Each structure stands twice: as structure tokens, then as C-alpha cells.
Amino acid sequence: MVLSNRIKQITSRSDLLFWVASVGKNKICELTRVSGFIVEDDNEHITFFLPKQLFGIIEPTLAVKSKISFLMASIQNFESYQIKGTYKSHQLCKEEYIDFYRLKVLKITDILSGMGMNGNGIFGYLLEQPSIAVTMQCTDVYEQTPKPGTGGKLID
């Protein structure tokens, strides 16, 4: 599938938090926070970034074409989307990507601090290094913003 403009535009936002879920052989989910993501140029893949230690949680569940799901949600208005797809590859995160998502994480911690919370305490670990870049092929996108009837496939 080709990701819509709405999802592509989201990469420029700085109010989003991310999770990824994968499935072990026992059919139990592994789940961890993610530091950031980009949409690849082909608009069919995304690459997300997370500390290597957190990647270790999902790594045993990943094989080529393993099913994974990626969640993004705004901490300001709860707008949220889930991208479903398959694992493609992973590699050590490049410095340019670390610089990219570091700014986003710092912005999130600033937003939380503005809400009277210790943003760095809550999410500072997302900047721990080394980090891993995981590429997934996208097959479906669902809107999950809390509202009646939510959960449908995103078509725009």
C-alpha cells in the first residue's frame, strides 16, 4: 500500500509518541516504546528508531515478513493511528536519524514539562544509544483517535 499524505505529514509533527508490537511464537505480543519514525521515499515503508536495549524486546520475534504494528498518538489531542505491516530489516541507526528523532523527543519532553511533568524523567531513555533503525512494509493504516466508531481503515 501507499501511505497517504496525512501519514506523511505526521512525520513533521513533534507531539507524537510511538509504540511497536510484534508477536512471539507463543502468540503473545511483545511491546515497546519507539523514539521516532520516518516515511521512506517509496511511501510504502516506514523506518522507526528505538534504543538497542528496547529493540532486544522485539528482536526474538522478528523474521522476514513477521507481522508488526506501529502506533502513533498525539500527547496533545489524542489523535492516533496504527500502521500494520511486516518486518523487513534492521540496522544500527545512522547519526542523521538520531539527530532527527532527538529533536522530536526533546520537544515532547518540553511539552510534558509545560504540563508540569518531568518530561526528561519519563522519556529521556528514548535517547539512549546505540539505537536501531527498523524498516517495515506497510499494509494497512487505521485511525484510532478516541471517538465513537473509531478503528476504521484510513483511506485518505
Place this chain on the structure above:
Amino acid sequence: MMNKLTQDMLPAFQGVIPPTLATVSDDGIPNVTYISHVHYIDEEHIALSRQFFSKTWKNINENPHFTVAVTCPETFTLWKINVSYQEEEKEGGLFEEMDMIITAIASMQGMEDTFKLQSAVICKVESIQTLVLNGKIN
């Protein structure tokens, strides 16, 4: 790895930082979503607030083993809790208590017209893993 909830985890169930829920369909596709509230019942049981989740509910009925992540707003510790579905309550003391909490959360978030508790989903804790301890990856 633990299999019982401890006292130091209780602040994570106060609704300050939204919990995350991951379920798996019968054909092995994960589904991950935020939920409004995870309620502490006792050291071996929690209850999830069921409001919207249609896909999640379908998955839970296909595969009763799933995963919840909660964060303590005081120590910034993040736990991943593997649970199994036990039963659903649509009335009674637990439901009413959770309904009041959901109403309060909705009010704080300006979503009074959106949030409505359908049921309390009671789950047994199977195992607990600490992913982040005091703000550092564990």
C-alpha cells in the same frame, strides 16, 4: 520476572500516563492501542476499561493472552504485564468505580461526550517485566 503486582506499581494505575494494550488475532496479527484506564484489583488481577475497542475485543475473544504496558508517573518505571482475560463486568461495584474514574479522565481531557465505559475487562496477571527502571532502560 515477577508474576504479582507490587505496591510500588500502584501509581502506574492512577491514569496519569495512558496505558498501552497489545493483542493478537487468531491469525497472528498484532493490534496495539492506547486505553483510558487500567484498574488495580489485587496483586494478581487488573481490569481494563472497555470503551471503543472493537478490534481489541475481537482479538481478546480469539486469543485471551495479551500485553499491557503501564508507566509510574513518580519513578518513570515502565512495566510490561502479560495477562489473560477472565471475565467482563457491565454492572456492579467494580464497574461503577471504573465508570467514575473514566468520567473524571474524560472531564480532564475535555472528552465527556466521547468516553463511555461499556465494561470492565477483568484479567489475571501472568508475568511482569520491568522495561524501564527509574527512567533508565532496565
